[in-house]
Amino acid sequence: MGAERPPTGHDVELAALAAAGDRRAFGELVRRHGSAVRGLLRRLGADPATADDVAQDAFLVGYEQIADYRGEGAFAGWIKRIAARLYLRKVKREARLVLTETPEDDAPVAADGPAATADRLDLDEALKSLSKAERLCVSLCYGADWSHAEAAEALNIPLGTVKSHVKRGLDKLRARMAAPSGNASNDSARRESHG
């Protein structure tokens, strides 16, 4: 039956094989994208153990729903969306999600000079300077590729709140990572137009 052959090929091909019941093919997808999913969950604010648990669940759900993935987008994006949804469900169930707080102007962001921080592009470090809500909203929109509207709906908070969380989060990240402060209106407009 060729069960011993190492599964290779494009993600879409592997997904098709997995949809036909080939668990080894799905295992290869897990191997390829497991770290991305785990990383995203940690960036959303999950502690490592929770992130790994949710990531595993996401892949199990992904396997059940693999027939729904038809290769319209990247498999990584598809599975990340599942993982983000599962994570949100979990934190909401555990009533650990408080996102409607008004923004504090605390967490002063060290606005280092560009020269000094030119190489500091450690996203994970920079995310630590964000509030929980900002981190979640920014990571959903940029890590899981959700639109602002999708995030608002999933988080059950007003769209405007999501937008302000994202904006403040981006400002902090921009300062922290010392990226050029050139505007990013194109990308923002794209996300807003989703809503």
Next chain:
Amino acid sequence: MADLDFETQLTRLYGQAPVFRDAELFSQQVTDKLDRGWALRRVLIGATGVVAGVAAAAQLVSSRFSTEFSQMSQEGSQQLGKLTQRYDQLFALGGGSETLWLAVGLAGLALAFAITRLMDEV
């Protein structure tokens, strides 16, 4: 790099998966869970088959089949012929007792299959 749009850069950074030293272990855990789930599903299907087989056999045995069968043997070949004909029509099988033993046999076979599958998986 300086010209890069910040949000594009951010999206790209998000797209870069971190490196986990236990990545292989994680994959293995997911694969194991998948395998376990699959095995459990197969056992459940097998068990359902056994239950259904046993229920079918019990229905056959507890029905009036056995009494009618004994009556048949007592009342002679004439009535036996009639009844066999009736059951032949009912079950579309060769003979009355064969049906019973076939059902019991199938149930036993299903049970044996389920047990070996269970042992295999566990």
